[in-house]
Every structure is written in C-alpha cells, then in structure tokens.
Amino acid sequence: MELTVLVFLPAFAGLLALLLPADRARYARWVALAGALAALGLSLALFFRFENGGGFQFADRASWIDAGAFEVQYFLAVDGLSLPLVVLTTFLTVAAVLVSFSIEHRQRAYFACLMVLSTSVLGVFTAMDFLLFFLFWELELFPMYLLISVWGSGRREYSAMKFVLYTVAGSAFMLVAILALALGAGTFDMAVLGQSGVESAVLPLRWVFLFLFIGFAVKLPIVPLHTWLPDAHGDAPTAVSVMLAGVLLKMGGYAIIRTCVTILPGEARDYGVWFAAIGAASVLYGAFVTFRQTDVKRLIAYSSVSHMGLVLLGIGALGTTAMVGAAYQMLAHGLITGLLFVVVGLMYERTHTREISRLGGLARQMPLLAAGLAFAGFASVGLPALAGFVAEVTIFLGAFQAYEWAVIMAIFGVVLSAGYILWTLQRVVFGPVRPEWAGAGDQRHWWEHASVAGLAALVILLGVYPDLIMDMLDPAIGAVSARVGS
Amino acid sequence: MRELDVVGPQLAVLLAAGAVLAWDALAPPRRAALPWIALAGLAGAAAWTTAWAVRGDFGEAFEGTFSIDAFSVFFQYVFAGVTAIVVIASIDWVEREGRRQSEYYALVLTAAAGLMFLAGARDLITIFLALELSSIPQYALAGWGKDRRSGEAGVKYLLLGAIASALLLYGMALLYGFSGSTLLTDIAAAVAERGADNRSLLAAASVLLIAGFGFKMAVVPFQMWVPDVYQGAPTPVAAFLSVGSKAAAFAVVMRLFFEGLGEEFLSDDWAMIFAVVAAVSMTLGNVLALVQRDIKRMLGYSSIAQAGNFMIGLAAVAVAGERFVAGASGVLLFVAAYAFTNLGAFIAVIAISRRTGSDEIASYAGLWRRAPLLALALAFCLVSLAGIPPTAGFWAKLYVFNAGVRADLVWLVIVGVLNSVVSAYYYLAVVRRMFLGEAEDERRLPVAPTVALALGVATLGVLVFGIVPMPLVAAAREAAAVFAGG
Numbered sequence: 001m002e003l004t005v006l007v008f009l010p011a012f013a014g015l016l017a018l019l020l021p022a023d024r025a026r027y028a029r030w031v032a033l034a035g036a037l038a039a040l041g042l043s044l045a046l047f048f049r050f051e052n053g054g055g056f057q058f059a060d061r062a063s064w065i066d067a068g069a070f071e072v073q074y075f076l077a078v079d080g081l082s083l084p085l086v087v088l089t090t091f092l093t094v095a096a097v098l099v100s101f102s103i104e105h106r107q108r109a110y111f112a113c114l115m116v117l118s119t120s121v122l123g124v125f126t127a128m129d130f131l132l133f134f135l136f137w138e139l140e141l142f143p144m145y146l147l148i149s150v151w152g153s154g155r156r157e158y159s160a161m162k163f164v165l166y167t168v169a170g171s172a173f174m175l176v177a178i179l180a181l182a183l184g185a186g187t188f189d190m191a192v193l194g195q196s197g198v199e200s201a202v203l204p205l206r207w208v209f210l211f212l213f214i215g216f217a218v219k220l221p222i223v224p225l226h227t228w229l230p231d232a233h234g235d236a237p238t239a240v241s242v243m244l245a246g247v248l249l250k251m252g253g254y255a256i257i258r259t260c261v262t263i264l265p266g267e268a269r270d271y272g273v274w275f276a277a278i279g280a281a282s283v284l285y286g287a288f289v290t291f292r293q294t295d296v297k298r299l300i301a302y303s304s305v306s307h308m309g310l311v312l313l314g315i316g317a318l319g320t321t322a323m324v325g326a327a328y329q330m331l332a333h334g335l336i337t338g339l340l341f342v343v344v345g346l347m348y349e350r351t352h353t354r355e356i357s358r359l360g361g362l363a364r365q366m367p368l369l370a371a372g373l374a375f376a377g378f379a380s381v382g383l384p385a386l387a388g389f390v391a392e393v394t395i396f397l398g399a400f401q402a403y404e405w406a407v408i409m410a411i412f413g414v415v416l417s418a419g420y421i422l423w424t425l426q427r428v429v430f431g432p433v434r435p436e437w438a439g440a441g442d443q444r445h446w447w448e449h450a451s452v453a454g455l456a457a458l459v460i461l462l463g464v465y466p467d468l469i470m471d472m473l474d475p476a477i478g479a480v481s482a483r484v485g486s
Numbered sequence: 487m488r489e490l491d492v493v494g495p496q497l498a499v500l501l502a503a504g505a506v507l508a509w510d511a512l513a514p515p516r517r518a519a520l521p522w523i524a525l526a527g528l529a530g531a532a533a534w535t536t537a538w539a540v541r542g543d544f545g546e547a548f549e550g551t552f553s554i555d556a557f558s559v560f561f562q563y564v565f566a567g568v569t570a571i572v573v574i575a576s577i578d579w580v581e582r583e584g585r586r587q588s589e590y591y592a593l594v595l596t597a598a599a600g601l602m603f604l605a606g607a608r609d610l611i612t613i614f615l616a617l618e619l620s621s622i623p624q625y626a627l628a629g630w631g632k633d634r635r636s637g638e639a640g641v642k643y644l645l646l647g648a649i650a651s652a653l654l655l656y657g658m659a660l661l662y663g664f665s666g667s668t669l670l671t672d673i674a675a676a677v678a679e680r681g682a683d684n685r686s687l688l689a690a691a692s693v694l695l696i697a698g699f700g701f702k703m704a705v706v707p708f709q710m711w712v713p714d715v716y717q718g719a720p721t722p723v724a725a726f727l728s729v730g731s732k733a734a735a736f737a738v739v740m741r742l743f744f745e746g747l748g749e750e751f752l753s754d755d756w757a758m759i760f761a762v763v764a765a766v767s768m769t770l771g772n773v774l775a776l777v778q779r780d781i782k783r784m785l786g787y788s789s790i791a792q793a794g795n796f797m798i799g800l801a802a803v804a805v806a807g808e809r810f811v812a813g814a815s816g817v818l819l820f821v822a823a824y825a826f827t828n829l830g831a832f833i834a835v836i837a838i839s840r841r842t843g844s845d846e847i848a849s850y851a852g853l854w855r856r857a858p859l860l861a862l863a864l865a866f867c868l869v870s871l872a873g874i875p876p877t878a879g880f881w882a883k884l885y886v887f888n889a890g891v892r893a894d895l896v897w898l899v900i901v902g903v904l905n906s907v908v909s910a911y912y913y914l915a916v917v918r919r920m921f922l923g924e925a926e927d928e929r930r931l932p933v934a935p936t937v938a939l940a941l942g943v944a945t946l947g948v949l950v951f952g953i954v955p956m957p958l959v960a961a962a963r964e965a966a967a968v969f970a971g972g
Binding site: 064065066067068069070131135138139146149150168169172175176179180183184202203 | 808812874875876881884885887888891892894896899900903904906907910921922955956959963
C-alpha cells in the first residue's frame with residue numbers, strides 16, 4: 001500500500017487544489033505543499049525502512065487485465081536503484097512547490113499540473129510492469145505540455161509542442177519495443193523479464209534494444225536528440241525547469257539501466273561501446289555549446305546535456321562501479337541543477353532578464369542569491385566534498401578500464417565545464433555593479449530560503465557522506481552488472 | 487415457437503418501430519413519448535438477449551440460416567446500446583427539426599433490427615436481406631436534413647451503397663455457384679473438399695465480398711463517400727452510420743470469412759488483403775484527417791483510420807493455438823470500445839454545433855470556458871480515439887496489436903503504432919484548442935439534458951472500461967470463442 005499511496009498522493013493533493021472554490025484559489029499552494037511534504041515524509045520513511053540488498057521491496061501487486069496470452073499487472077515496487085530516485089523526486093517536488101509560491105496566474109490549475117507531474121514521475125520510478133511504466137511515462141506529457149505552454153515565457157507554445165513531439169516520437173519506438181518484448185514473452189512483468197532475460201522476441205533483439213534506447217535517449221537527452229531541452233528549459237517556469245532537469249531527465253537514465261541493460265544484457269554488451277562513445281560525445285558537445293550561450297537558463301540546459309552524457313558513459317561501461325557512478329550522477333545532477341534553476345529563477349523574478357550580458361555585479365545587490373549561484377556553480381564543476389565530485393570520480397574510475405579514450409574525452413569536457421561555469425559566475429555575480437538592479441532585492445521570503453538551503457544541504461550531504469546512498473545502490477546495481485557478466 | 491424465441495430481440499425492435507408509427511397516428515399531441523417507446527423496444531431487445539445469455543442453450547433456427555450464440559449476443563448488446571444512445575441524442579435534434587418525428591424513430595429502429603439480424607445471420611441470403619434491411623433506412627436517414635448537403639449525402643450514400651450491394655451479390659453468386667448452397671456451413675464443407683482446385687474462383691469471390699463490405703466498413707479504397715456523407719448527414723445519423731453499420735459489417739465479415747472461408751490455404755490469401763487494406767486505411771485516413779478544418783469531416787477520416795485498426799484483427803488470423811479467436815476478440819473489443827468513444831465524440835459535436843452553429847474546428851477554441859463538462863467529455867473521447875490511457879480505446883488498440891504481433895504481422899503493428907502517433911496529433915490538437923484557445927464569444931453554452939445524458943453514458947463507458955477493462959475483454963474473448971473450431 002505504501003507505494004500506491006506515495007505515488008498517488010501528489011496527484012490527490014493536486015486534485016484537491018483544483019477543486020478549491022475560486023475565492024480560495026490562493027490556498028492551492030498550501031494544499032500542494034502539504035501533499036508534497038507528506039509524500040516526502042512517506043518516501044523518507046520508506047528510505048529508512050529499506051533493507052539494503054533485499055531486492056524489490058514494498059511491492060503492491062494486482063492483476064489488471066488477464067487476456068490469456070498476456071497479463072498486465074498493477075505492480076509497483078522499489079529497489080536500491082529506484083528508491084533514491086523516488087526520494088529525489090519527492091524532495092524536488094517540495095522545492096518546486098516552494099519556488100512556485102509567487103505564481104499568481106491560474107494558481108489552482110498550475111499546482112494541479114505540477115502535482116500530477118510529480119505523480120507520473122514517481123510512477124515511472126516505481127512501476128514494475130512494463131505497460132504501467134509506459135503509461136506513467138506518457139502521463140507526464142500532459143502536465144508538462146500545459147505547464148510550459150500556459151505558464152511559460154518566450155516562445156512557450158513552440159517549446160511545449162517541440163517537447164511533446166520529441167517525446168512522443170521516442171515513445172512510439174518504445175511502445176513497439178515493449179509490445180515486441182512483452183507479447184513475445186507473454187508477460188509485462190519487468191522483474192520477471194529482468195530475471196529470466198529474453199532469448200527471442202518477434203523482432204530481432206537488436207531492434208528491440210535500439211528502439212527502447214531511442215525512446216529513453218530522447219529523454220536523457222543525448223546528442224543529437226537534445227535540441228528540445230534548451231527550448232523547454234528556456235521557456236518553462238522555474239519550478240518546471242527544476243522538475244525537468246532534476247527528475248524528468250533521470251527517467252531516461254533509470255530506464256536504460258532498468259530495461260535495456262537488465263532485460264537485454266547480451267545486446268548491452270554489444271552496444272556498450274556505443275553508449276560510451278555517444279556519452280563522451282554528449283559531454284564534449286554539450287560543454288562546447290554551453291560556452292556560446294547568452295541566456296542563463298539555456299546555458300544550464302546545455303550543461304545538463306553534458307552532465308547527462310556522463311551518465312550514459314557510466315552505463316556503457318557496464319561495470320558495477322561505473323553504473324553506480326552513473327546512478328549517483330543522476331542524483332547529484334538532479335540536486336545541483338535543481339539548485340541552479342531555483343537560484344536563476346529567483347534572479348529572473350527580480351530582474352526579468354536571463355541575458356548574461358544584462359546581468360552583472362549581483363554579488364553586491366543580491367548577496368544571498370549570488371552566493372547560492374556560486375555554490376551551485378562550484379558543485380556543478382565537481383568541487384570535492386560536494387555531490388558532483390563523488391559521482392564524476394566514481395564514473396571515471398569505473399569506466400577507465402573499459403573505455404580509456406572515452407573517459408579522457410569526458411574529463412576534458414569536465415575541464416571545459418569549469419571554464420564555462422567560472423566565466424558565467426564572473427559575468428553574472430562579479431563585474432561592475434549595474435544600477436538598474438539596485439532596488440531588485442535579494443532572496444527574502446521564507447520559502448525562497450527554504451528551497452535554496454534545503455537543496456544546498458543535500459548537495460553537501462551527498463558530497464561528504466556518499467555511503468548513505470552508495471550502500472543502497474551497490475547491491476541493486478551489482479545484480480544488474482552480474483547479469484551483464486562484467 | 488423456438489424460432490420466434492431466437493429472433494425475439496429483433497422482433498422487439500421491429501414491434502417498437504410499428505408502435506412508434508401507430509402512436510403518432512393515434513395520439514399526435516403526445517409526440518414527446520415517441521423516443522421513449524423506441525427506447526422501451528430496445529430495452530426489451532436487451533432484456534431478451536440477456537435471457538438468452540443467462541440460459542446459454544444457444545442454437546440455430548430457420549434451418550441453420552440464423553443462429554444465436556455468444557457472438558451474436560455480444561453484437562446484439564452493442565447494437566441495442568448504440569441505437570439507444572443515438573435515440574437519446576436525437577431527441578433534441580428531432581424536436582427542433584419538427585417534422586416526421588415518428589418516421590425518424592421508426593427508420594432508426596428498423597435499421598437497428600437489420601443490424602441485429604446481421605449479427606446472427608449464417609446464410610448468404612439472410613446476410614444480404616439483413617444488410618438491406620439495415621441499409622435502406624440509413625439511406626433515407628442520411629438525406630433527412632432540410633439542407634441541400636443532406637440531400638446530396640443521402641443520394642451519394644444510396645448510389646455507392648447500391649454499387650456495394652451489387653459487388654456483394656456477385657461475390658455471393660460465385661460462392662453459391664461453387665458450393666451449391668447458401669449456408670455458410672455447407673460452403674465451408676465444399677471449400678474444404680474441393681476448394682484447393684478452385685482457388686482462383688474463391689479468391690475472386692473473396693475480393694468481391696471484401697469490396698462490398700469495404701463500403702460499409704469504410705476502408706480504403708472504398709472510403710470516398712465517408713467524409714461527404716458524415717458532413718452532410720444530420721449529426722445523429724452520422725453517429726449511427728459511423729458506429730452501427732461499421733460494426734455490423736465487421737460482424738458479418740468475421741462470420742463469413744472465419745466460418746465460411748476459413749480453410750487455411752484461402753485464409754492466407756484474404757488475410758494478406760486485409761493486412762494491406764488495414765495499413766493503407768490507417769495511413770491514408772490519418773494523413774487526410776490531419777488537414778481537415780471541419781470536425782465532422784475530421785471524424786469521418788478518423789473513422790476510416792479506425793476501421794484500419796479494426797482490420798488488423800481480421801488480418802491476424804494465423805495465431806498458433808488461437809486461430810481466428812485472437813484476432814476476432816481484438817476486433818470485438820475494438821468494436822465495443824469504439825462504439826462508446828465515437829458516439830461520445832459525435833454527440834459532443836451535436837451539442838456544440840447546435841449552439842454555436844458551426845462545425846469548424848476553429849470554433850472550438852476556448853470551449854473549456856464556455857461548457858466545461860462538454861469539453862471534458864469530448865476530450866476524453868478524443869483521447870480514447872487516439873488510444874491513450876486511461877480510456878477504453880487504449881486497451882482495444884493494445885489488444886489488436888497483440889493479435890497482430892502473435893500472427894507475425896509485426897510490420898502491420900509498427901504501421902499501426904506510428905499511425906497512432908499521427909492520429910494523436912490531430913485529436914489532441916482539438917483538445918488543445920478547447921482548453922488553451924481563446925474563445926471569441928465567452929457566453930456559456932447550454933446543453934440539452936437528453937444530449938447530456940447520452941454523452942454522459944458514452945463517456946462513462948469510455949472511462950470505466952478504460953480503468954476496469956476486464957469485463958469487456960472477457961466478454962469479447964467469450965464471443966470470439968465461437969470461431970475456435972475453425
């Protein structure tokens with residue numbers, strides 16, 4: 001029951017917010033916050049009750065349709081790979097609600113969409129039936145589309161549609177692969193598929209693997225399927241950017257480990273080298289393109305492409321250490337980039353510009369926000385004792401044996417990231433003070449303090465005490481890499 | 487007496503048709519009761535069908551030309567339900583039209599009786615007579631409206647329908663010439679005995695039959711009449727045509743081909759024809775639907791594409807262990823799901839165009855503000871047509887695709903999945919316009935209570951069977967089991 005409650009709690013809170021009477025619309029944020037906090041509390045309770053190395057736990061299972069030749073179940077469960085991502089999701093949902101406290105336009109619908117988005121992501125991370133997984137994966141499109149196109153800025157309708165079209169095109173491939181795999185094997189149960197493996201399907205397994213990968217790679221995203229990401233980030237409201245960068249991209253990485261590698265280990269062995277190559281290319285390409293960005297949010301978006309490339313590189317190495325690093329990188333990137341978007345979003349609320357050239361000297365005018373940006377920037381570069389460092393080092397150590405060349409390319413990309421982050425900090429935070437931002441004000445509301453401080457605290461926690469998560473990831477990922485046989 | 491018992495449901499409907507006419511002649515001022523008499527007849531038919539289903543001692547009558555079994559019970563329910571919803575949805579329109587009310591209901595009921603006869607017909611003559619019994623009232627109904635367009639639709643439908651009947655008769659004549667009998671069981675025996683020597687003759691007969699029924703099913707290349715007739719005919723009639731006669735045609739085709747022409751050497755031939763027609767119908771229907779501006783024309787082209795989806799089930803005969811059954815249960819499930827969904831969509835269109843006076847998709851902008859429940863119901867139906875969960879349309883598609891995959895028609899399923907993506911685009915474009923568009927006129931749209939009732943029933947069916955699909959799946963599987971011997 002716990003997982004079902006956890007997954008649907010945000011959507012329930014969103015429904016309540018939507019049903020508030022019109023003259024109580026301003027309470028929608030409190031309803032959403034209550035739902036998000038309850039979900040966070042519940043996920044933390046699961047986190048501490050979880051038995052490391054105990055496989056799938058807290059399972060909720062019921063037969064949904066039994067059509068003779070195949071059975072679809074309602075099946076939720078978490079293991080050491082998905083539970084940290086679940087906690088990340090509930091945590092970022094709270095942060096996203098907090099940074100949305102200043103939303104004025106159609107509040108009830110806004111919070112309803114945000115909470116449904118949270119439910120769909122939680123569903124993706126916990127669904128263990130392939131079809132249910134797909135349903136949650138698709139469910140996420142509706143709130144995202146609305147959130148970007150109604151509450152976004154700039155070319156919001158274009159960006160929202162581009163996001164939807166890219167994802168839907170990817171999911172069409174994914175659906176073909178899922179049907180070929182599951183209808184061939186007669187079960188949609190991901191635990192069964194992942195244990196017994198699949199010897200044959202109605203399509204060649206290479207195709208199934210490729211189709212699944214295309215569906216997930218769009219979300220990750222990899223170069224060259226990444227172009228929707230900067231547009232979506234650029235035009236999305238702050239909270240949506242936090243969710244998008246923080247957890248939606250992780251759905252791609254999670255799904256690759258959970259399905260491509262676990263269910264089709266043979267193909268993963270054959271194509272691991274391509275993962276590494278595409279990953280390293282994404283790291284480098286993302287880093288180079290980041291240098292040319294003039295819009296802060298697009299800059300962070302491209303840096304995400306670069307950082308998610310590391311995830312793919314880690315997965316491609318297929319060893320336990322490298323894949324643990326990849327999973328850790330997903331968590332670290334979720335927190336760090338979430339923090340970056342929160343801070344940049346708060347700056348945007350005050351200055352109404354995201355052009356780097358129009359910003360400058362904010363260290364004087366908004367010292368707290370500037371400090372937050374600097375902290376998040378350093379974390380993003382991979383400063384030791386912060387979460388990103390642990391992840392990157394683990395990936396490099398794990399992948400170096402397998403793909404020396406890819407790791408060397410990726411390390412070069414990380415060096416570039418230090419360049420663009422420091423350069424950005426120099427231009428935005430330091431430099432000559434701009435008179436037009438004199439009265440813009442600093443971070444001042446409690447919810448702003450809470451979201452920035454909370455995220456920063458976790459970035460530090462994961463940096464200094466990685467075993468908290470590593471001990472959970474290790475057995476789960478170890479089982480996956482044992483299947484691959486490396 | 488047993489023979490009367492077998493056709494009891496049909497007789498109940500015909501009796502109601504007579505009663506409607508008599509009532510109008512005897513008590514003209516009490517016209518408001520007419521639709522309720524019609525509904526009483528349909529309820530009687532459903533009750534009688536239920537009696538058969540409960541007793542379960544299915545059998546034949548009229549020397550094997552007509553049978554009642556799980557298959558015909560399934561379709562009798564579908565037709566009674568469809569006709570009831572159409573009658574309720576027509577009340578408002580018929581009253582406004584004002585003239586010849588009793589004839590309208592009598593014709594609808596007669597057509598319904600014809601459809602129900604088709605469900606149980608197992609003889610070429612019976613099939614043809616039942617088909618004409620259902621078609622001739624529909625020709626008249628298509629031309630029922632006062633404007634020229636409706637007259638044109640009626641004539642067009644009549645002419646093309648006559649051609650279709652002629653093709654059908656040629657095909658039937660060939661079969662009769664070959665087997666010396668009109669009974670499907672005799673034809674099947676003759677095909678088994680000496681069919682292999684007359685393969686070309688049987689193939690020619692199959693092609694003619696497919697062409698004849700292709701008009702009714704509205705598949706490419708027999709689809710030219712669809713958009714014109716749907717656009718011109720009164721909307722309740724268009725709803726009836728799009729669901730009732732399409733479903734009946736599929737019912738007969740399954741009987742005829744699975745029972746009469748099911749011999750393996752022959753089924754390979756016609757299954758291939760069905761597969762190609764399905765692929766072309768889906769693709770052409772969807773591509774043309776993309777560019778439509780009139781919602782009824784769009785629904786017309788979409789119904790062509792949907793017929794292609796149904797037809798995957800007809801093509802998927804070669805499933806090991808479940809020959810015919812897997813495909814037929816897919817078609818049945820799709821027929822039921824599509825009946826609710828398409829009726830819902832058409833009824834919503836009736837309600838909207840009645841008030842706005844326009845069928846342009848552009849006039850649906852901002853409908854969410856003007857009639858929230860109507861917009862929501864239409865949105866659910868469109869989402870179901872696109873095959874997106876949690877709606878009945880999703881399970882129907884999944885089930886049909888499953889049959890396709892198991893019959894080694896992976897290419898067809900891939901075409902189907904890609905087409906689903908295309909179709910989602912234009913269905914969701916309407917949804918998007920309703921919810922995000924700006925209305926020119928902000929006034930609320932009143933909805934007639936009868937229309938709301940019909941729409942409510944249809945939408946509820948879409949949602950309930952979307953969340954709890956098992957009863958419908960079980961019924962479809964049971965009904966399809968009549969082909970298990972083939």
